[in-house]
Amino acid sequence: MPPPRPILAAAAALLFLLLPVHLALAEAQGFRGFSYLLNCGAASPTTDSRGLRWEPDGPYVSAGTPGEPTVPGPGSLLEPTLATLRTFPNRPRAKFCYELPVDKNRRYLLRPTFFYGAFSSSAPPPPAFDLIVDGTFWTAVNTTDDALAGAASSYEGVFPASGRNLSFCLGLNPEYTDAGPFISALQVIQLDDSVYNATNFNTSAMGLIARTRFGSTGDIERYPDDSFDRFWQPFPDSKHAVSSTQNVTSADFWNLPPPNVFNTAFVAEQDAPLVLQWPPMPLQNDSYYVALYFADTLPENSRTFNVYINDYPFIEGLNVTSAGLSVFATQWILSGLTSVILKPASPSALPPLINAGEVFGLFPVGRLTYARDVRAMESIKESLRNVPEDWNGDPCMPSGYSWTGVTCDEGSRIRVISLNFSGMGLSGSLSPEIANLTALTNISFAHNSLVGGIPDLSNLSKLERL
Numbered sequence: 001m002p003p004p005r006p007i008l009a010a011a012a013a014l015l016f017l018l019l020p021v022h023l024a025l026a027e028a029q030g031f032r033g034f035s036y037l038l039n040c041g042a043a044s045p046t047t048d049s050r051g052l053r054w055e056p057d058g059p060y061v062s063a064g065t066p067g068e069p070t071v072p073g074p075g076s077l078l079e080p081t082l083a084t085l086r087t088f089p090n091r092p093r094a095k096f097c098y099e100l101p102v103d104k105n106r107r108y109l110l111r112p113t114f115f116y117g118a119f120s121s122s123a124p125p126p127p128a129f130d131l132i133v134d135g136t137f138w139t140a141v142n143t144t145d146d147a148l149a150g151a152a153s154s155y156e157g158v159f160p161a162s163g164r165n166l167s168f169c170l171g172l173n174p175e176y177t178d179a180g181p182f183i184s185a186l187q188v189i190q191l192d193d194s195v196y197n198a199t200n201f202n203t204s205a206m207g208l209i210a211r212t213r214f215g216s217t218g219d220i221e222r223y224p225d226d227s228f229d230r231f232w233q234p235f236p237d238s239k240h241a242v243s244s245t246q247n248v249t250s251a252d253f254w255n256l257p258p259p260n261v262f263n264t265a266f267v268a269e270q271d272a273p274l275v276l277q278w279p280p281m282p283l284q285n286d287s288y289y290v291a292l293y294f295a296d297t298l299p300e301n302s303r304t305f306n307v308y309i310n311d312y313p314f315i316e317g318l319n320v321t322s323a324g325l326s327v328f329a330t331q332w333i334l335s336g337l338t339s340v341i342l343k344p345a346s347p348s349a350l351p352p353l354i355n356a357g358e359v360f361g362l363f364p365v366g367r368l369t370y371a372r373d374v375r376a377m378e379s380i381k382e383s384l385r386n387v388p389e390d391w392n393g394d395p396c397m398p399s400g401y402s403w404t405g406v407t408c409d410e411g412s413r414i415r416v417i418s419l420n421f422s423g424m425g426l427s428g429s430l431s432p433e434i435a436n437l438t439a440l441t442n443i444s445f446a447h448n449s450l451v452g453g454i455p456d457l458s459n460l461s462k463l464e465r466l
């Protein structure tokens, strides 16, 4: 046994839920609500092998130029959506955003895919960059290892919509590479309200680490079996894998797992624990969302067992029947490699089994600029021509990614405090709504061709410098 560690303190904050499942008809549904399948850089719509229709990204993004991968990957990997991409300019600390109308207060699954082209280790690596959703820093994108294998890289996250548009942005972080970001495809799928609803999306967003279908040797399980096109990765192991033709109907699982994931499982050997090294990569010491899915592969059976994660009890006395159930924790501390251990509750019991699991990292939802300043900046943007390509998304956030020429103060409200449009080559007539930026201290408009003069700024009491 390893020495005890302070996970027990966190255990009080855990939320455990057992969700029984009742039989109901589950049908594959198309994507509902505001959902997008964007083929970046494409000129016309295309349909992929699953019959999903991908639209060109042009209507949702004002920056960047369409292009193609430097070297196409092996034919089998070259999905139609990977044949084009969009590249963005090399402008340090600029963020380039897709603006997507969404349903405010709903949650969205985002899956951007990146394929720069196959390359050899002697070539310069593909650009690395940041992903940003509204004011939230999501993750850094590094496609080097996948590109060496000729493969595309995908990231998946679940985010709340905080306004009428969701902005998904690529941020050029000069600490990584000296090259503009790129993107091949973007999926944005509205989730049903019950999916992952134990997470408080007012404060947290989730980034996928692993979503696994145990015992499967086949393809990735996804749409249409999964209504939201989540990817359930196979996890083969000939020693423990079993399959069945049970029809577990999963409509009553809050997370709505696809029915087919219950047709494969890992089953322990009689009187022996089942030990899984899963997820299969080391994790940073942090809190994670962990969901496990179970259904007996034999009808009329039930089996009772205990689940431990790294020797700490995750759930004890679990009674799994062919009707299925899921167990999840919203804040489970993991660090390094993870062992999931299933032990029979009594010596003679049927051996434990497991069908599927998901692990997400949690990260804080970032703050947004004071709404009145956002409206004023939008109005200023609309009143001008030739504005910088990065004037999209939140004007100030996340930190370090404000619009070119805009400086902000991150106090109790995030306010615009300085506009330096000097030498940007702007034209048009400046919107009088600039007078609503009441925290402004400095303004510079030198060397532009603005017409119609400077609006009345007498209300900007903090203005020091013009």
Ligand SMILES: *[C@@H]1O[C@H](CO)[C@@H](O)[C@H](O)[C@H]1NC(C)=O
Binding pocket: 059, 060, 061, 098, 099, 100, 101, 165, 378, 393
């Ligand atoms: C919202 O998104 C649409 C579509 O991309 C765009 O035309 C519009 O300007 C966006 N609105 C704001 C405030 O960014």
Ligand SMILES: *[C@@H]1O[C@H](CO)[C@@H](O)[C@H](O)[C@H]1NC(C)=O
Binding pocket: 128, 142, 143, 144, 145, 175, 176, 177
């Ligand atoms: C990207 O990943 C490669 C291979 O793992 C690594 O060598 C490189 O330093 C990473 N790049 C950045 C910017 O982190």
Ligand SMILES: *[C@@H]1O[C@H](CO)[C@@H](O)[C@H](O)[C@H]1NC(C)=O
Binding pocket: 193, 194, 195, 197, 198, 254
């Ligand atoms: C999650 O959704 C289920 C099904 O709609 C509901 O019964 C449950 O109360 C919800 N939980 C939370 C925390 O909102």
Ligand SMILES: *[C@@H]1O[C@H](CO)[C@@H](O)[C@H](O)[C@H]1NC(C)=O
Binding pocket: 200, 202
């Ligand atoms: C999240 O925010 C909404 C709107 O402000 C509020 O109605 C809801 O109760 C909040 N949920 C939680 C779990 O704090």
Ligand SMILES: *[C@@H]1O[C@H](CO)[C@@H](O)[C@H](O)[C@H]1NC(C)=O
Binding pocket: 245, 246, 247
């Ligand atoms: C499950 O459904 C399939 C197709 O509807 C059917 O052929 C099969 O007999 C069903 N299996 C069971 C165990 O009910």
Ligand SMILES: *[C@@H]1O[C@H](CO)[C@@H](O)[C@H](O)[C@H]1NC(C)=O
Binding pocket: 005, 006, 285, 286, 335
């Ligand atoms: C994980 O982090 C917590 C608090 O941040 C710390 O107390 C604990 O020792 C760390 N555990 C490991 C294994 O590093």
Ligand SMILES: *[C@@H]1O[C@H](CO)[C@@H](O)[C@H](O)[C@H]1NC(C)=O
Binding pocket: 302, 303, 304, 319, 320, 321
């Ligand atoms: C498990 O649940 C089944 C069905 O509800 C029930 O028949 C069985 O007695 C339960 N087993 C235990 C050990 O509670």
Ligand SMILES: *[C@@H]1O[C@H](CO)[C@@H](O)[C@H](O)[C@H]1NC(C)=O
Binding pocket: 420, 421, 422, 423, 444
């Ligand atoms: C304003 O921007 C210009 C051009 O980027 C720069 O040369 C100048 O120093 C800036 N002025 C201030 C006060 O930051």
Ligand SMILES: *[C@@H]1O[C@H](CO)[C@@H](O)[C@H](O)[C@H]1NC(C)=O
Binding pocket: 372, 375, 432, 433, 434, 435, 436
């Ligand atoms: C300032 O904001 C208010 C409220 O949003 C708006 O009604 C008004 O038109 C704005 N003022 C100017 C000068 O644009």
Ligand SMILES: *[C@@H]1O[C@H](CO)[C@@H](O)[C@H](O)[C@H]1NC(C)=O
Binding pocket: 407, 417, 418, 441, 442, 464, 465
């Ligand atoms: C505003 O201008 C003053 C005087 O030049 C300078 O000291 C200050 O740093 C500027 N503030 C901002 C936010 O640019």
Ligand SMILES: *[C@@H]1O[C@H](CO)[C@@H](O)[C@H](O)[C@H]1NC(C)=O
Binding pocket: 435, 456, 458, 459
């Ligand atoms: C200045 O502020 C006052 C009081 O809020 C308002 O009545 C007036 O319209 C504002 N003037 C301008 C030019 O925005």
